Structures are given as C-alpha cells and as structure tokens.
Amino acid sequence: MNLKDKVIAFDLDGTLVGSDGNISEYSANVIKKLIEEGYCITLITGRNIVSGAGTYHLAGMKGPAVFCNGSIVKDPDKGPYIFRNTIPLDVINYYAHHEEINDLIDDMMVEIEYKTYAKTGKIFKNSTFIGDFENNLDEEPSSMVFYAKDEKANERIREIVNTSSTYHYRYWGKLGEFYTLLVDKKTGAEKLLEYYGKTQDDLIFFGDAENDRLCLSYAGVGVAMANADEYTKAVANLVTDYPNWEDGAVKFLLKMIEESKQWK
Secondary structure (H helix, E strand, O other): OOHHHOEEEEOHHHHHOOOOOOOOHHHHHHHHHHHHOOOEEEEEOOOOHHHHHHHHHHOOOOOOEEEHHHOEEEOOOOOOOOEEOOOOHHHHHHHHOOHHHHHHEEEEEEEEOOEEEEOOOOOOOOOOEEOOHHHHOOOOOOOEEEEEOOHHHHHHHHHHHOOOOOEEEEEEOOEEEEEEOOOOHHHHHHHHHHHHOOOHHHEEEEEOOHHHHHHHHHOOEEEEOOOOOHHHHHHOOEEOOOOHHHOHHHHHHHHHHHHHHOOO
C-alpha cells in the first residue's frame, strides 16, 4: 500500500495538537517534510478557518481542508468553497436574543473565514466586530460558539438547543458549540475525496472524540488516538501508541509509512 496515493487527514484538538491547542515543532516539521515528499496531508477539524489555519500553515499543508465539522471544505488561503453549509441568520439571531441563554453566557461568537463576531467582547476580546449580530452580521456563518458562566449553565443551554430537530449543542467546560445535524466530518470527508477523485478506501483519518466517530468508521483506515475514549477506539481500525500530547498521531503515521514500504 503506497500511502502517497492516500488522503491523510488529522483532527486537531485531542489529535494533532497538544493540550495547549498548538501543534508541536516536531509534528509540524514531520508533516511539512512528508508533504514535500509527496504525501497528501490535510485537516478534518471542528475548528473554523480562523482557528484552524495556524496549524495548517505551520505544518506546510496545501489545498483544501475540512473545517467546522464538515460544514466547510476549502483551501483556507484561496479559491472558492468546495462545500459550505451555513446557519441562517434568523437562527443565529433567535439564539443571540434568547433571554434565558443570554443569562447563562458571558459571550457568544460566530466566525466567517478570518472574521470573528462577538456579542459582548467579554471573552472574545480580539474579535473583528463586537456588538449585536443584527447590526454587524450580514452573511450566514457556518459555526457559532457560546462561552457559558459555568458547566451547569452549559448543560442548561444544551437542554434548550437540543429540542431542535436541526441543531444541537455540545460543550467542554465553559466553551460550547452550536452545530447542525445536517452535516458532519464524514460529509466533509466525502466532499474532500470527491475533489481529489478518491474513494473512502483512500482516506486515512486520525481522530479522538465523539464528533470523529462517523469519520473514523467511514475512512478506509480510521486511527483513534491513545487518549480517545473506548467508544471512539471501538469504531476505529487502529489505535496510536502514544497520546496527542506525545505527538502520537505523527509518530503513528511514520510507523504506517515505514510498514507500507516493507510491502512494496
């Protein structure tokens, strides 16, 4: 199996980046070298372009990547969207003005490529625009995040949002993500493979979390991180030897490449 014929994709948080949310110099340099050697390596992440592009650039990635849990497939630097799913402005404004949710949060933010829109600016202080979305936002975004006062508040937000048949909410500590049920990372992976003229058998995907499971089971080779929970590991083909904070994803990829050479 020649891995240069494959599309190799990494999730970010809990997978390619460390606990601080950043890619290590080691992982970045290894991926950059592999890309220079002809391997196709990219991202399939829950992050938007504005928060995912840093790792993309540090690792020397080129071409399209998947952002916003499958809602965006695009080269972050140029060209049109290969695929894009957005949240209607009336939905954004409904939750932005939801009285109970506003009592439970310190801030709310939406992102469109490299522009960020924060409602209060208390947390997302460096946003491009701060203020009521109705006054600043004139384009549909693909993601929305809330920063709750505490985890209990986030649990209540989830109860409110999850009554919807189209949108749901998940959270980690005080940070929560409002997302659509219409697309997922598997959707983005399918669009990415269509772009490259590849099939699902050509996808090698590394992930660690609940929102990676569909893509892990869809990929020709799904690789779960050593730090993933048991449910995620169960749907993967392989599990890395080391966790994300020990560069487990890149080390395992190098191991796969070395083993593939032995079969030539």
